[in-house]
Amino acid sequence: MGRQREFDVDTALDAALCVFWRKGYEGASYTDLTQATGVERPALYSAFGNKEALFRRVLERYYERYLDFFPAALEQPTSREVAAHILRGAVEATTRYPDRKGCLGVQGALAGSDDAEPIRLALIDARAAGEASLRERLEQAKADGDLPQTANCAALAAFVMAMTHGMAVQAKAGFSREILEAVVEQALSTWPSRPQDDASERE
Template sequence: MGRTREFDVEQALEAALSVFWRKGYEATSYTDLTQATGVERPALYSAFGNKEALFRRVLERYYDHYHDFFPAALELPTSREVVARIFRGAAELQTRYPDKKGCLFVHGDLAGSDDAEPIRHSLIDARADGEASLRERFERAKQEGDLPETANCAVLATFVMAVLHGMAVQAKAGVSRNMLEAVAEQALSTWPTKSSLLSGGKSS
């Protein structure tokens, strides 16, 4: 019989998530992970594989437990409500914990070495998936008449992601939730609608 695992896997994943969120993938050492989880390196290897495999498990947990506001927002009735909910959720999450500012998807792969290239690509792919989901949602909004026919859904999706990434960088630098929400409101003030298009046409 194999030896019974002597630690809680979910607790260990949460502890590892906190370290990766705070330090990023490259800067996190096995010493950091063993100290945070209270689990020795051989047991971590046995449970999760190597550091890369552990980080991938952490990303899944981050998306399911912390970034769940994003898929929930896509179900809201209008594109503007979708974006407002995503911006608010990001501002709250990125400033929720004093020792874990910003976004793991954005900061996890910064300044990575060649060894970390697979992780960098995984995070790029994760962000691309989010952008694709937004683009598809905006295309549906366009079909439903919520967005004007002239709206470029690909550009709108990229715009939202660019604002989100900027908010993450600002949060990491210590910008407050109130300021991030004000930035979000400023971004939303330019959101295209049929009524704003009509108003623009009348005033020209």
């Protein structure tokens, strides 16, 4: 019978998540990780593999627990509500914790060394998948008459994603939640109106 682990995996993953969120993938050293988790390096290796494998486990946890607003947004009844839910959720997620502002994924996707390239590419792929699912939801909104036929759904999806990423960087740089909420309202003020809204304004 194999020796049982002497630490709780979930607790260790939560601690590692906080380290990566604060410092980014490359900024987090093994010393940071062992101190935060209370687990020595050989045990971390045994449980999770190398640093890249640990980060991938942490990232799955981050998406499930802190970016769950995104799939929930796609269920909103109108395209504007979809965008509002994503943007407001992003503000909440990136400003909620004073000790780890910003977005773990965005920080990890920024420029790094060649060794970190697999992580950067994985984060870029994840962002692209999210943008694709948003574009599909907006295409459905357009087909349902919730967006005008002139709406460019690919550009709208890219716009929302660019806003979330930009706000994550601003949150990390110290922008307050109030300022970012104002940015969200400004962004939503440019959202394409529904055809029926245009018609009612002409009456």
